[in-house]
Structures are given as structure tokens and as C-alpha cells.
Amino acid sequence: MAGNKIRVVVADDHALIREGLSRVLSLDPAISLVGEAEDGNHAVEITLEKKADVVLMDINMPQMNGIEACKLIREKSPQTRVIALTIHEDEEYLFEMIRSGSSAYLLKDVSPDQLIHTIKGTAQGESFIPPKLMARVFQEFNRLSSEPNEENHGLTKRELEVLELVAKGENNKSIAEKLFISEKTVKNHLTNIFQKLEVTDRTQAALYAIKNKIVQI
Numbered sequence: 058m059a060g061n062k063i064r065v066v067v068a069d070d071h072a073l074i075r076e077g078l079s080r081v082l083s084l085d086p087a088i089s090l091v092g093e094a095e096d097g098n099h100a101v102e103i104t105l106e107k108k109a110d111v112v113l114m115d116i117n118m119p120q121m122n123g124i125e126a127c128k129l130i131r132e133k134s135p136q137t138r139v140i141a142l143t144i145h146e147d148e149e150y151l152f153e154m155i156r157s158g159s160s161a162y163l164l165k166d167v168s169p170d171q172l173i174h175t176i177k178g179t180a181q182g183e184s185f186i187p188p189k190l191m192a193r194v195f196q197e198f199n200r201l202s203s204e205p206n207e208e209n210h211g212l213t214k215r216e217l218e219v220l221e222l223v224a225k226g227e228n229n230k231s232i233a234e235k236l237f238i239s240e241k242t243v244k245n246h247l248t249n250i251f252q253k254l255e256v257t258d259r260t261q262a263a264l265y266a267i268k269n270k271i272v273q274i
Contacts, residue, residue, distance in 0.1 A: 062089040063180045064107060068100035068126065069115040069142070074165075078113060078142075081169045088176060097121025101129045109137055110180050114159070116143045116150055124153045131158030135257055138179045142167075151190055160258045161185040182247070183228060184260035209271060211253050219246045221272040224263040 065088055067078045075093050082090045091107040094100035096119045104112050112130060116123040127139045140161040141154040151162055160179045163172065164187060175185050209217060215236075222232045229247075233240045247259070256262045266272045 061087075063087060063176060064089055064091045064110045065176060066090075066092045066094060066100065066104050066107060066109040066112045068094040068097070068112060068118065068123065070095050070118045071115075074115075078172075081172060082176075084169075085173050088173070095119075097123060097126035100126045101133070104130050104137060105134055108134075111176050112137060112139045113142045113176075114139050116141060116145060116154065124150075124157050127154060127157040127159050131257070138182075138258070140175060140179055140185075151186070155260055155264060158257065158261070160260060162187070162190065178228075182244075182258060184258055184263075186260065188226075212250065212271070216246050216250050216253075217272060219243060220250055220262060220266050223247070223250075223259050224266050224272050 065082060067075050067082075067090065069075050069078070072095075075095075079090055079093070082088050091109055092103040094103050098120045100112065100114065100118070100123075101121070103109075112127075114123040114127055118126070121129075123141060123143075127141070130137055130139060138161075139154075139157075139159045140163060141150075141159045142163050142165060143150065144165050145151075154162055161175050161184055163175060163185070167175075178185065212220065218236060219232055222235060227235070229240045229243045232243045236243075247262075250262055251257060254262055254265050256265055
């Protein structure tokens with residue numbers, strides 16, 4: 058992150074929603090709103106220009122939707138995290154945003170506190186999917202899974218233990234406590250896991266592991 062503040066871009070085609078989000082973000086001194094966008098093209102442009110850490114991305118926008126915008130941002134700026142912020146509980150939107158590289162998926166009825174918490178966590182590499190949607194994600198990816206895969210992609214026993222807990226939705230602190238290791242060690246294991254699985258965040262790692270039956274949940 059640039060400086061001490063999390064640099065955030067808000068992308069939504071409704072001016073009132075952008076204004077409301079801006080007001081919420083302005084209340085937290087750790088967050089700096091560096092840009093707003095009313096369509097997907099502008100979202101990509103301003104995110105790259107402002108070197109944003111996090112983008113709050115609506116899905117349905119003119120010219121380019123949030124799914125395509127997310128994909129482009131992640132390709133051009135892998136360090137930028139995208140949070141899908143939408144009214145849709147439809148699984149297909151959720152799956153498409155995850156495939157496009159989003160780190161979190163929030164419904165627009167989320168509380169201001171949860172929004173701020175998710176922004177801060179996402180900026181640190183965490184991921185978030187609402188529990189009521191996570192069950193559907195697991196069901197879908199288990200349905201798509203092939204036969205059990207004995208290949209562990211070079212992961213060590215400890216890395217597999219960490220990955221399994223990530224797939225169960227545990228955060229770094231909880232993983233550290235369960236495995237009796239430090240949070241720093243957990244982060245080191247996650248870095249190795251991401252490299253070996255060729256993914257960029259926890260959500261993608263968890264879904265990859267479930268789909269390919271690397272871990273059991």
C-alpha cells in the first residue's frame with residue numbers, strides 16, 4: 058500500500074451509491090478515497106492511474122461490466138484487490154467474479170462496519186464471501202470436481218494443513234492458533250502456497266484446492 062492509508066477506488070454507475078460509499082469511507086482515517094468511476098472502462102483507467110490498493114466494484118455497469126473490469130485490473134495490476142459490491146446473490150455472478158480475480162464479494166446491504174473491515178482485510182491479503190453464499194460456492198466447485206487428485210502440487214504437509222484451514226474460512230490468527238505457529242509463519246506458508254498453485258489470493262487458493270480435491274473440507 059502506498060503510504061499509511063489504503064487507497065480505494067469506488068466504481069458504481071449510480072451517483073447516490075458512490076456518494077454514500079464515499080461518506081462511509083471518509084469516516085475511517087486509515088482509508089483514502091482516491092477516485093470514483095461510473096463505468097467499467099473508467100474504473101480500470103482510474104485504478105491504474107491512482108495505483109489503488111482496493112477497488113469497490115459494482116457488477117452491472119455500462120460500457121464494461123464489473124467482471125471484465127476486474128479481470129483487466131488484476132491482469133495489469135496484480136497487487137490491487139477487487140471487492141465485488143452488488144445486489145446480486147446469484148451464484149453465477151459470484152463464480153464469475155471469483156474467476157475474474159476478486160478477493161471479496163459483498164452484498165449492498167452490508168453494514169458500514171463490515172465494509173470497512175473487509176476493505177482493511179482485503180488490503181492485507183484476506184478474502185471474504187458471505188457465509189450464506191460460501192456454502193453454494195463449495196457445492197458448485199465440489200460438483201465440478203474431477204476424480205480425487207493425489208497430486209499435491211509440491212505442497213508440504215504443513216502447507217496442506219494451512220490450505221485446508223483457509224478452505225474452511227479460517228483467518229491467519231485462527232490458523233496460527235490451531236497449528237501452534239506464529240501469524241508470520243502462516244503468511245510465509247501462504248506465500249509459498251500461492252506460488253505453487255499459481256494463484257494470487259486466499260479465495261482462489263481455497264477454490265482451487267476444493268475443485269482439485271487437494272484438501273478435504
